[in-house]
Amino acid sequence: MPAMRQIGVPVMAIVLFLAFWEWLVWINGWPNYKMASPSDIWPAFWQYRGLFLLYGWETLWRTVAGLALAVVVGTGLGMIMGFSRIVRDGLYPILVGFNAVPKATVVPIIALMFVGQHDMNTILIAFLISFFPIAVSVSIGLSTLEPEYRDILRSLGASRFTIFRKIALPKTLPEFFGALKVAVTLAFIGTNLMEIVEPHGKGLGHLFDSGKINSDYPLMFAVLIALAFLGIVLYYIVVFLERTFAGWAERAET
């Protein structure tokens, strides 16, 4: 029964959504350059299925690589800021500034900096756009640790590292995973930004761009659906990891 609810209900919702979409296009008589309907999109998928697999894989692995970099750097920065007030006060304005710069403007700069290194450029943008929430939430998680937690262990003579490993690290995990869910979608935006703004013949962004150039509107919509699908897959992988490593933070249903 719970499996029915966890899988059946979302699938049902998707089916209803697609039906509503189809109906909306049909009732308004929209041509496919204004709004493609699900029945236009499927043939586009099928026609380019080989390209979707190839480009989807390129987008996926580069997004995951950027995300992995964001996790490592974001967690590191968050830890430093969480433990040292001085570093936090010093770094925050810089990080906020970094985050405030629209990444679309950074794309050409990165592309010029590392001409021709498309994979690295794309990973770099995915990383730049997604490390901020991770750094902030890890630093907040660590700096809001109640002093009593530390005192319990410190009064026993525990080292700073022991306190970090036994208390601070596990206690920050729920915040970390919350940020990772945001970072997953951001990283996708970063990857596609690079693929669309500086097309280099790789990834779903390139497929989108060629759809635009050839006025193949159903293809453009199909790319959007493919991106949404990849985003959902990655998001639920994070949810699965969260349940495994920080499931204790989830309250039982009452």
Added chain:
Amino acid sequence: MTAPAQIELRHVTHAYRTAAGPLPVLDDLSMTIAHNGFCAVVGPSGCGKSTLTRLVAGLMRPDAGDVVLSGHPVTSPRANVGMAFQNPVLLEWRTILDNVLLPLEIVANRMDKAERRDRAMSLLSLVGLEGFENKRPSELSGGMRQRASLCRALVHRPEVLVLDEPFGALDAFTREDLWQIMHELRAEEAFTCLLITHDLREAVFLADQVIVFSGRPAHAQYVQEVDLPKERTLEDLYSPTASDMLHELRHQISVAQGRDGPGNAGKGAVV
């Protein structure tokens, strides 16, 4: 097992450095808690009672004066102290049993895994938490969490138990249950206890000695030896001896708050 310590504070003075200049919290505080003794400290809010717990636990050092445990000056945290606070601060990702075992993972000891478990389980059954050892803290009530926190404070057989308002956030009846449990723990375990509290009945019910702190900066304004039998029931709190003690302590608190002169006991302290 080590013997419970004697706690001695000699002319302890301490101030916190704040943006508005030094904030003196303790002023020439001297007090002694006997081996295996139970001392309750009461006083107005913000009078430096929590500072006292941090000094005794070795988490900080006073500006002047000495904190001495069984003849050895306290200069850094030592494993022979157990602490419990108003907030039980259990680790939500661990079971109750694993929470209680935490100090044994830090403090050097010769117990093997089974011995540690037995030690924790015997404490848990003493406080009535048998059968809850595999639950998470979020599944327990406030009173039960606080009992688990007491077990954690005692599992490594500390010489000194420092309690900073551990029952302050509980409802009146749960609090009384925990007072009884404190007596049971004291009958089974050997430790010298420093209890910080706002509750005068709690102080009289649990302690051998109640010290009233003056307002900030604090010194020991008044010391009350509690002449009640060692085995106490809640009934004893309604005896004339207890009433007189509570009355005098209430008066001393008013004096500490600066609301009453020193000689007005029995004339209706203003609250």
